[in-house]
Amino acid sequence: MTWKNTFTTLIVALSTLILIQIGIIVQYGLGTILNPFGLIGFAGLIIFFIYIYFLNKAFEQNKQNNNLKNLEYVSYVFIALNIIPIVRSLFFITLSYQTFKVSIWLIPMLINIITIGLLIYSFILRKKTFGRFLKIKNDELVYDLESLKHKSFETDKQRLEVCKLCTNRTFDKNVGMVCSLTLAKPTFKSMCTDFNLDTKEYQKRVNEVIENGKNSKKKSVWAYNVTAIIVIRIIIKIIQSS
Known part of the structure; x- marks a missing residue:
């Protein structure tokens, strides 16, 4: 299943769940x-x-950013928390013997399960396409070159990004960057078999990402703290209401 199909299905599923929520509010009030x-x-x-919006942008632009990373981690939390409403729905279904009442709980629950499954599949697609999120440990960057082996390259821009890290690149004043082996623009669809890592350029890129990562890390700390506070408060309310 491609990302485009996954994205479309997720939009439909999430929109349906929101419409169901609105319908319940209209019929039974905000207390629901x-x-x-x-x-x-x-x-x-x-x-x-929000997550699939940013993920779709990442697929369109062929790159991911820190917003996507933070949103994916928050999505993990909410997927775990959404297991509680699913279990609750199962509880009400087992207690109800009326077909109409069962359908009220069953349909949203099934859509919710499908949505969670598609989200997990989205995480897998994201990782398969872009590799692991960049991580900074002890001022060293884990730069996932392994993911390039599994990517497809449809545009010159995508291919040239690979060439920038290759020692076989050269410059032609008429056409710009070309491959020194063919003296032409790259045409590979999957990872170039002649790719040879330019360690100096690679290290330069690594240093740039480390610097950007340090700057964005300060912003991320606030996001994690706010998320943690929200999750803790929700858990406390659940415990108090049970």
Whole structure:
């Protein structure tokens, strides 16, 4: 299943869940979501929508950013928290013997399960396409070149990004960067078999990313702290209401 199909299905699934939430609010009032379970579900839908929006942009631009990283980690949390409403729905289904009442809980629950499955598949696609998120440990960057072996390159821009890290690159004043082996623009669709890493250029890129990572890390700390506080408060409310 391609990302385009996954993205479209997720949009439909999330939109359906939001419409169901709105329908429940219209019929039964705001009290239906102003509780720990309702808040978890609704907040999760918003987070998932934002995540797939940024992930789709990453696929379109063929690069990922720190926003995507933070959103994916937050999505992990909300996927875990959404297990609670699913279990709750199962509980109500087992207690209800009326077909209509069962369908009220069953349909959203099934869509929720499908959505979570598609989100997990999105994480896999993201990792397969872009590799692991860049990590900084002891001022050393884990730069995932391994992911290039699994990528497809459809445009000159994508191919030239690989060439910039290759010792076989050269410059032609008429056409720009070309391969020194063929004296032509690269045409590979999958990873070039003649790729030879330019360690100096690689280290230069690594240093740039480390510097950018240090700057963005300060911003990320605030995001993690806020998320942690929200999650802890939700858990406390769940415990108090049980």
